[in-house]
Amino acid sequence: MACVVAGVLVYGFVEDSRQGLDPAPTPTPSPLASSGESERLTAAAYAEWLARVDLVECMAERGYPYEPQLVDNDGALGSIALFLGVEPTTATPEAPVPALRQPDLYLGRGTTVSDNESGNTAGCVWNRPDLDLDDHAAIAATVAQAQGDATFKSAVAEQAWVAQHPAEVSHLFALLRPDRSAPVSDDTAAVTQWEQVLEEVSAVASRHQVWVPSVRMAANQFAQESGVVEDGTGVVLRVGDLATALVPGVYLSRADRIQCGPITISGGIKYPWGTDEGLADLMDSLAAACNGLIAAGFVEGETLADIYGT
Structure with missing residues (x-):
């Protein structure tokens, strides 16, 4: 099936040709006004589904x-959801994508179904939909x-929600651990300190580029914010100990870090919700x-000088 490009909703314009009268007002935009293109997008997506x-x-x-x-057809999800009257939402905000619901399957046993768009997968053939x-x-x-397919509409709703919340999804991937255990947050003093360090570092990011924080959490050994x-x-x-720095692998596509004395500042992304350029910026x-961090007293100046050899 030919790849369908996400269409732009085009609304009709009512033009009054009567002489001497004010033109009729432009109709209020409605998903039904663009049903021709939206129907094509929806049909293509459902055939793929x-x-x-x-x-x-x-x-x-x-x-x-x-x-x-x-x-x-994931690029057309917004238009499809609007046409179907589906509100972007997920029933599992703590795990809004399959890889988070079943990390051992998606992240530990090779490629996913989505990665195999042609050929055989575990002996199963991906038959591309044939729709004129x-x-x-x-x-x-x-x-x-x-x-009439409730399962399809639920999938559209969730994928549309995920597309609108890249920071939240990236945040959840960064919290995945190989042993599946949750970060420990029982040391109040440590948690408070990492929260303060994160506040300082996040403020620096906001001063030097467009950085819109979305989700934050803190534990005994690190604190993180996704935006x-x-x-x-x-x-x-x-921000945290070196041992807890974000690293590239099956959980994150790319990661980088800056060492500031005993504090490690790291950043990471997970495709397709992040880009190399975004992380580099x-x-x-x-x-x-x-x-x-030196000015705020979290890192000693002489320690930082030793690191950089100055």
């Missing part, structure tokens, strides 16, 4: 219980089926963070 349902059903029989996800987007009758029938940078993607900022904006 059915094909992916077939694929994951086959893989489940072979011991890989993946969840179907829209991949080829110029066949109005076929589109109408597919849309009608999609409108949206200028390109609109989610980035994680963490964040880390560049933190060049002055060590000086800020």
Whole structure:
């Protein structure tokens, strides 16, 4: 199936041709006003959905219980949700994507269904949907089926929510641990100190670039904040011991760090909710963070001088 580009909602304009009268007002935008393009987008997405349902059903029989996800048409989710009257939301905000719900499966056993868009996967064949987007009758029938499919609409709602909340999703990936244990936060003094360090470092980031914090947490050995940078993607900022610094791997696609005496400032992203450029911009904006920590008394000046050899 040809790749469908997310369309821009086009609303009609009522033009009054009567002489001497004020023109009629422009109609209030409505998702139904652009039903032609929205129907095509919805039909294409639903055809893909059915094909992916077939694929994951086959893989489940072979011991890989993946969840179907829209991949080829995920760029149109906002328009599709609007057309279907679906509110972007997730029933599991603590794990709004399949990889967070089943990290051992998605992050520990190789590639995911979404990564395998063609060819065989565990002996199952990915059959691309065959839908003629110029066949109005076929589109109408597919849309009608999609409108009655509660599972599909729930998936659209969740994927649309995830697209709107890159910082929250990035934050959750950064908190994943190999042993699946949650960060320990029973040392009040340590938690308070890391919160204060994070406040100072986050303020430095905000002074030097567009950095909109979204989610924050603190534990005994680190504190982290996730936010949206200028390109609109989610980035994680963490301060803590060197042992707890963010590192690239199956949980985060890329990570970087700055050492400030005993304090490690690290940043990370997880594709597709972050970009290399977004992380690089964040880390560049933190060049002055060590000086800020010295001024605030969190790092001794002579310790920092020893690190940099000055």
